[in-house]
Amino acid sequence: MSVHEAAHGHMEIPFTVEARPDTGLYNGKLGVWLFLASEVMLFGALFSSLILIRTGAAEWPKGWEELHVIPATINTFVLIASSVFVVMAWANLRLRNLKVARMWIAATLLCGFAFMGIKAYEYSLSFQHHHFPKTSNFFAIYFTMTGLHGLHVLGGMVVFGYFLTKGWSMAETEPKRFTNRIEIVGLYWHFVDLVWIFLFPTLYLL
Amino acid sequence: MAQKRQVRVGSQWMYARDAEKALGEALRVMKEEEGHGHHESFVTKYLFSQDHKWIGVQYGFTALCFLLFGFFLMIMMRLQLGWPNQPFAVIKWFFHGTGTMLPEQYNQLGAMHGTIMVFLAIVPLAVGAFGNYVVPLQIGAPDMAFPKLNMASYWCYLPGGIIMLLSIFLLGQQGGAAQSGWTSYPPLSVIASQGQTWWLVGMIFLITSSLLGSVNFIVTIIQLRAKGMTWDRLPFFVWAQFVTSFLLLLAFPPLEAAGVLQLMDRVAGTSFFLPSGLVVSGEVLKNAGGGNPLLWQHLFWFLAHPEVYVLILPAMGIVAEVIANNTRKSLWGYRSMVGATVFLGFMSFVVWAHHMFMTGMGTVISAFFQTTTMIISIPSVIILSALFITLWGASIRFTTPMLFALAFLPMFGIGGLTGLPLGLATTDIHLHDTYYVIGHFHYVVAPGTIFAMFAGIYYWFPKVTGRKLNDTLGRIHFWGSFVCINGIFMPMFYQGLAGVSRRLFDGGLQYAHAKAAAAATNPFMSQAAIGLFIFQLPFIYNFFKSIWWGERVGANPWQATTLEWAAAASPPIGHGNFAVPPVVRRGPYEYSIPGAATDFLTQIDEDGGPALPAPAVAPPHAPVVA
Numbered sequence: 001m002s003v004h005e006a007a008h009g010h011m012e013i014p015f016t017v018e019a020r021p022d023t024g025l026y027n028g029k030l031g032v033w034l035f036l037a038s039e040v041m042l043f044g045a046l047f048s049s050l051i052l053i054r055t056g057a058a059e060w061p062k063g064w065e066e067l068h069v070i071p072a073t074i075n076t077f078v079l080i081a082s083s084v085f086v087v088m089a090w091a092n093l094r095l096r097n098l099k100v101a102r103m104w105i106a107a108t109l110l111c112g113f114a115f116m117g118i119k120a121y122e123y124s125l126s127f128q129h130h131h132f133p134k135t136s137n138f139f140a141i142y143f144t145m146t147g148l149h150g151l152h153v154l155g156g157m158v159v160f161g162y163f164l165t166k167g168w169s170m171a172e173t174e175p176k177r178f179t180n181r182i183e184i185v186g187l188y189w190h191f192v193d194l195v196w197i198f199l200f201p202t203l204y205l206l
Numbered sequence: 207m208a209q210k211r212q213v214r215v216g217s218q219w220m221y222a223r224d225a226e227k228a229l230g231e232a233l234r235v236m237k238e239e240e241g242h243g244h245h246e247s248f249v250t251k252y253l254f255s256q257d258h259k260w261i262g263v264q265y266g267f268t269a270l271c272f273l274l275f276g277f278f279l280m281i282m283m284r285l286q287l288g289w290p291n292q293p294f295a296v297i298k299w300f301f302h303g304t305g306t307m308l309p310e311q312y313n314q315l316g317a318m319h320g321t322i323m324v325f326l327a328i329v330p331l332a333v334g335a336f337g338n339y340v341v342p343l344q345i346g347a348p349d350m351a352f353p354k355l356n357m358a359s360y361w362c363y364l365p366g367g368i369i370m371l372l373s374i375f376l377l378g379q380q381g382g383a384a385q386s387g388w389t390s391y392p393p394l395s396v397i398a399s400q401g402q403t404w405w406l407v408g409m410i411f412l413i414t415s416s417l418l419g420s421v422n423f424i425v426t427i428i429q430l431r432a433k434g435m436t437w438d439r440l441p442f443f444v445w446a447q448f449v450t451s452f453l454l455l456l457a458f459p460p461l462e463a464a465g466v467l468q469l470m471d472r473v474a475g476t477s478f479f480l481p482s483g484l485v486v487s488g489e490v491l492k493n494a495g496g497g498n499p500l501l502w503q504h505l506f507w508f509l510a511h512p513e514v515y516v517l518i519l520p521a522m523g524i525v526a527e528v529i530a531n532n533t534r535k536s537l538w539g540y541r542s543m544v545g546a547t548v549f550l551g552f553m554s555f556v557v558w559a560h561h562m563f564m565t566g567m568g569t570v571i572s573a574f575f576q577t578t579t580m581i582i583s584i585p586s587v588i589i590l591s592a593l594f595i596t597l598w599g600a601s602i603r604f605t606t607p608m609l610f611a612l613a614f615l616p617m618f619g620i621g622g623l624t625g626l627p628l629g630l631a632t633t634d635i636h637l638h639d640t641y642y643v644i645g646h647f648h649y650v651v652a653p654g655t656i657f658a659m660f661a662g663i664y665y666w667f668p669k670v671t672g673r674k675l676n677d678t679l680g681r682i683h684f685w686g687s688f689v690c691i692n693g694i695f696m697p698m699f700y701q702g703l704a705g706v707s708r709r710l711f712d713g714g715l716q717y718a719h720a721k722a723a724a725a726a727t728n729p730f731m732s733q734a735a736i737g738l739f740i741f742q743l744p745f746i747y748n749f750f751k752s753i754w755w756g757e758r759v760g761a762n763p764w765q766a767t768t769l770e771w772a773a774a775a776s777p778p779i780g781h782g783n784f785a786v787p788p789v790v791r792r793g794p795y796e797y798s799i800p801g802a803a804t805d806f807l808t809q810i811d812e813d814g815g816p817a818l819p820a821p822a823v824a825p826p827h828a829p830v831v832a
Contacts, residue, residue, distance in 0.1 A: 011348035011782035015429050027351045027429050034421045038459045045460035045508070049467065049501055053478065057496050134475035137496045141478075144470055 017177045032184045036191050039152075043195055046148070050141050050202065061138045063204045066131065068122050075118045076200050082111030083193045086186040093179040098171055105164050105182070108189070112157040119150055142203055149199060152192045159185045220786075228785040232775065254361070256353035257781055261360050262339030263670065269331035272367060273656075274742070276322035279315045281739055284694075286312060287713035287724075288732025302378065312711035313385035314401070318374055320388030321405065324513065325412050326367045328655055332520035333416075333454070334363065336662050337423060337447045339670065343770035343778060344441050346432025346788040351425040359418040366411030373404035389506055392479035392499045396471045397486055406469045413462045416454045423451040432769070434790035438544075439809065441768045441794040442530075442537060445544050446523030449551040450516050457512035457555070464505035471497075478502075500565055507558035515554045517651055518618070519547065521658030522589055525611045528661050529593055531766045532608035533600035534805055536795040539592040546585035546592075553582040563631045564638050572631040579629035586622055590615065605764075606680035610661035613688055614654060621649030624699065639709065642702020645695050653691045660684075660745075668763050672776045673756030679748040686741030693734030697727040765806055768794050772808030 019026050054060050089104035126132075126139070133143040163181065171178040211222045220228070255261055285294050286307040293305030301311055342350055350356045373383040381399025384390065395402050427448050431440075440448075467478040475493065479502045482495030530537050537543060559567060559575040593615060602608065624646040627633040637643065660683075667675050704723035706714050714724030762771040770778075773788040788810050796807040 011784060011787060013347075013349055013351065013353070013430070020429050023428060025429070027425050030428060031352060031355075031421050031425045034424055034455060035417075038417055038421075038455050041456050042459035042463055045463035045505055046467075049463065049478065049505070052498060052501050052504075053496070056498055132474075133470060134477075134494060136494050137477060140470065140474075140476035140494070143474075144466065144476070148466065 017174075017180060026180060028180060028184050029187075032187050036187065039191060039195075043145075043148075043198075046141075046145055047198070047202070050145070053137050053141065057137065061136070063138075063206065066138065067142065067204050068125055069204050071118045071122050072200055072204050075115050076196065078111050078114050078118070079193045079196050082108045082115075083190050085111065086182070086189050090179065090182045090186055093171070093175065093182055096175065098175075101171070101182075102164065102168065105160055109157060109160040109164060112153055112160065115153055116150065116157070119146065145199060145203070149192070149195055152195070156185065156189050156192055159188075224786070232779055232785045254357055256349075256357050258338050258342050258350045258353070258356060259670075259778060259783075261356050262335050262337075264360050265330050265338060265363070266335030268364060268367065269327050269335055272322050273327035273331065274746075275371075276319050276327050277739065277742075279319040279322070281735060282307070283312060283315050283319065284732040284735040286711065288729045290712040290715050307711070309711045310382065310385060313387075314374070314383045317384045317387050317390075317405075318370065321370060321384070322367075323651075324388060324517070325409070326363075326370065328517055328651065328659070329416070329513075330363055331659055332517065332655065333423075333447065333450060334360070334419060336443075336520060336524065336659075336666070337419075337450075340666060340770055341423065341444055341447050342426060342430065343669075343774055343783060344444050344768050345427060345430060345435050346769050346773065346784065346790060347426060347430035348782045348784065350422050351429055352422050355418045355422050359415045359422065362411050362415035362418065366408045366415060369404055369408035369411065373401045373408070377401050377404070389510070390468070390502075391506075392468065392471070392497075392502045393481070393484055395502075396468065396479055397491075403469070403472055406465050406472070409465050410462065410469075413458045413465070416458055420451040420454040420458075423447060424455065427451075432788050432790055435769075435809075436790075438541070439790055439793050441523075442526040442540065442543055442547075443520075443523035445547055446519040446526075449547050450519045452551055453512040453516050453519075453554060457509045457516075460505045461509035464502055464509075467505075468502065500562070500567075503562050503565065504559070507561045508555075511558040511561065512551075512554040514647075514650070515550060517655050518586075519550070521614065521618075521655040522547075522593075524658045524662040524665070525614045526593060527766075527768070528607045528611040528665050529596055530795040530797065531665075531764050532603040532605055532611070533596055534603070534797040535596055535600050536793075536797060537592065538595040538598075539588075540793075540795070543589050543592050546588040550582065550585040550589075553578060553585070557582050560629050560631075560634075563634045569631075576629060576631050580626075583622065583626065583629070590619060590622070605664075606675065606677055606684060607661040607665035609681070609684045610657045610664065613684070614657045614661065617649055617653035617657060621646060621651075621654050624649065636705075637702060639707055640702035641698040641706050641708050644708050645698030645702060648695050648698070652695065653688070657687075660687075663749075665764070666770075667752065667756075668759045669770055669774075669776050669778075671753055671756065672758060673752050674759050674763065675752045675756060676748050679744040683741060683745040683748070686744075687738060690734045690738035690741060694731050694738065697731050701727055762808075765804075767796055767806050767808045769809055772810050 013027075014020070015025075015027050017026060023030070085104050085108040089101045089108065092098075092101035092104060123143075131139050133140045163178075163185070167178075167181075170181070213220060213222050213225050250256075252260065255264070282294075282297055282300060285292075285297065291306055295305065297303070297307050297311075298305030301307075303311070338350070338356065342348070370383075377383060377400055381401060383401040384395075384398070384405035386395035386398050386402060390402065390405065427440075427444060467476075470476045471478050471480060477494045477497040479499050480491065480493050480495060480497045481499065484491045484493070484495070526537055526543070557575060557578045559571060560579045563572050563575075597612075624642070628637055628643060628646060664675055664680055667673070701720075701723050702708075704720070706720040706724050707717070710717065710720065710724075713728045714720035759776065761774070761776045763776075764771065766772070769788055769790070773784055773786075779785060790809045791811065791813070792807060792809055794809060796809075798805050799807055
């Protein structure tokens with residue numbers, strides 16, 4: 001920005017939309033990668049706790065006998081599908097097919113609802129069998145980790161819901177910035193998906 | 207062309223036409239700030255500000271209040287230790303009791319003193335205040351990369367702090383505030399009274415705040431560096447904040463996980479940290495069991511050891527800036543210092559279990575962590591040695607910030623060296639859990655980090671307010687604090703070597719082996735603590751008086767080289783910081799370059815430097831621009 005420009009307004013924060021040439025990143029993208037690094041540490045600590053408690057336990061229940069594998073398997077495919085959908089949304093935004101992109105965002109959000117619905121059904125089955133967090137360390141870690149993961153899914157759904165409704169106008173006024181936003185939430189969504197991909201075999205199948 | 211006529215503004219050469227425009231812009235902003243054309247409401251400007259400078263001020267003021275409050279809690283503890291079981295009016299006022307301190311009250315004070323000092327005072331001051339205010343200015347950025355996140359970070363920190371405070375004042379009937387120490391070891395913390403739940407909720411707010419802050423710092427430093435501000439031209443302070451942010455980013459989440467697990471244990475009745483068959487008050491606890499108390503310690507110290515470096519790295523950064531400026535020399539071994547800082551950051555993730563030598567982890571694991579602990583002392587020694595060597599042969603300006611920075615060096619040295627016997631598993635058997643440990647880490651954090659914070663306050667106060675803190679009051683503050691703080695902590699080494707446990711609420715009266723050593727030193731140490739309190743009064747008075755009535759100074763009163771002094775006004779203009787985007791042409795510490803007209807070349811100076819001699823003290827108002 002030259003002095004001439006400065007005289008017309010204060011200095012703006014650079015690289016909010018365009019990438020910085022030497023790093024190849026715009027600010028938000030670097031920010032979300034760093035946030036995901038911290039999320040890896042959060043879930044990493046929980047997985048480590050699970051390993052420590054499980055290896056120290058005299059006996060450990062078999063996940064497939066205590067939990068409900070079929071709804072969880074369906075949920076796995078729901079989340080994987082939603083990860084594909086969010087990429088389709090992003091790709092169509094880049095191609096400026098706004099209407100199609102909006103449909104894919106809606107599909108992603110629907111998958112989120114489906115996942116949470118099935119998860120609630122699973123929880124209610126567990127409660128019917130009088131399985132609560134305090135029942136055993138197995139259920140304690142199951143409810144804590146899937147609960148925390150569910151909160152992450154919910155967070156993603158709130159963001160998708162915003163982009164679909166109030167936040168949508170930016171797709172028409174600032175398409176590049178909006179595409180970036182979908183890329184960022186998409187990265188987060190992939191991560192949430194990935195956590196489930198680890199949670200599912202660890203809790204249900206091993 | 208007539209446009210080629212150049213003028214010197216501050217320490218930068220500009221085309222006259224450009225200077226005129228920039229000055230116009232600066233005057234416009236100034237007028238706006240003085241309330242003429244102002245378009246921001248009180249709420250968005252002062253309460254929910256998104257400007258990194260004001261957020262820095264918010265952080266700084268809040269953190270200083272918590273620092274004073276944490277100190278006040280410690281004064282009450284020292285009264286009890288110095289004169290055990292004597293009634294005091296201040297204790298009566300605080301606890302609404304008889305004035306004699308009860309053991310559980312002492313435990314609350316201990317837990318809250320530690321928590322408040324670490325998480326609510328020093329880290330927010332070092333990172334939230336200094337980092338927020340100075341880093342964007344030093345790298346030539348208009349603001350932080352994410353101003354809204356920055357605001358959210360402060361507004362997570364404040365509720366976290368308020369929750370901690372409320373737990374002290376509201377839970378009198380429910381067992382009071384958390385009393386399991388700042389480390390909150392289970393199983394005690396899980397079966398403790400309600401205050402511990404508040405502590406956990408407060409911590410989750412504070413962790414969220416630091417996560418938002420650290421992402422913001424890293425992105426800002428990577429993305430928003432001004433033109434020419436390459437990595438080897440970054441001031442050391444920025445490097446220190448950069449590594450600190452990575453520590454916060456990666457070390458805090460495991461504590462968040464641990465906090466969630468402990469919250470589940472307390473609220474949902476799980477047994478993550480409760481072993482089977484735990485007996486409480488003569489009865490076996492009815493819980494699922496099978497948990498592991500050591501798991502908490504691992505998760506906690508995985509954060510809390512890097513946290514030690516979060517406390518010390520920004521302090522080293524401040525001291526480096528002040529020392530380079532007041533020795534009028536380039537930092538000796540800048541690259542080694544940066545390398546050591548990065549290495550320190552990596553190593554800090556693999557030393558945590560040296561806090562757990564006595565838990566029966568086994569000799570192999572102890573040997574591993576003892577080795578990494580010895581290795582991590584090397585980069586600290588490199589940084590400290592480089593700072594000492596920088597002093598060599600310098601004609602030192604003994605300004606108030608420099609006094610605090612100079613005191614930091616030996617004080618941190620004592621703190622660091624006394625840590626070595628604790629890092630060796632064998633000597634730790636004798637020393638662990640004694641006053642020696644308290645002496646060791648307080649030397650690192652109190653006359654170490656807090657003195658560096660004071661150096662930073664005296665150094666950057668003119669940048670924030672445009673006025674200087676009074677030097678005479680500053681010297682009284684420094685010398686009084688320096689003497690008193692050593693009076694508190696030096697005898698702790700003696701007490702610890704004599705075997706006095708750190709957990710005795712009556713200062714050791716009931717223990718035959720501790721009684722003599724404790725009785726000989728405790729009253730003196732408590733007097734020194736009261737003295738330290740008294741010597742903070744000149745600072746508090748000076749601070750508030752100088753905000754409004756301090757001596758006015760120009761943009762660069764210290765004749766410093768880094769961008770916040772060289773390219774910005776004091777205080778910098780509102781949103782955007784710089785009227786002209788600075789272009790960086792040289793390294794951060796080019797002092798006393800042979801052949802140059804002045805004894806310093808700022809980072810924006812052209813090669814050969816300013817041809818005109820720099821004014822000794824810049825006239826007030828003049829360098830509003832660049």
